[in-house]
Amino acid sequence: MENITEIVCPNCGEKLPGDSVFCAKCGTRLNEDGQQEVQGVEQAAKPTGFFAKYKKIIGIAAAAVIIVLIVLFAVNTVQRTNLKKELLRDWCKVEGEKDSYILCVLDFSEKEVEYRLETGYAWMDTSLATYDYKVISGNKIKVLRYGDDWETFSIEFNDEKTIMITTPALTSTDAREVWVNLD
Structure with a gap:
């Protein structure tokens, strides 16, 4: 018996022969590795981990801290100028x-x-x-x-x-x- 490799459609989970180009169930185009292609670009797995998961929140928090520091610097500069x-x-x-x-x-x-x-x-x-x-x-x-x-x-x-x-x-x-x- 031949050893046939199977792949799983990343879109619908259907088991497919290893040489499939399209999913027989949902029609998703697959590349050579059996991964879904989106307009010719391989869809990479989403990054995991703390920073990847909270990237947006960390960016907003960093921007808020920078804005607060700029405001404090501006207020201090105005106060120093007024005292002078x-x-x-x-x-x-x-x-x-x-x-x-x-x-x-x-x-x-x-x-x-x-x-x-x-x-x-x-x-x-x-x-x-x-x-x-x-x-x-x-x-x-x-x-x-x-x-x-x-x-x-x-x-x-x-x-x-x-x-x-x-x-x-x-x-x-x-x-x-x-x-x-x-x-």
């Missing part, structure tokens, strides 16, 4: 006793902050320090005051943006400082 804009004003406070008052000034530029004293006499006015600074978030700056260590300071404003509170103090050892903008 508010800092670029002359901030001052008055210190002294009785009739000898000194005006302390914090003058922010793009990358530096100058701390100076103004007495009313130009020849006595003096700059005490100039520090590099950078805005790192919507309410925090880093200042390079001593050596190579950047110190972090929190900045708060009142609603009118006329009072600025730095925590800790930028020009002393106090826990915080209050600065006023008179513009």
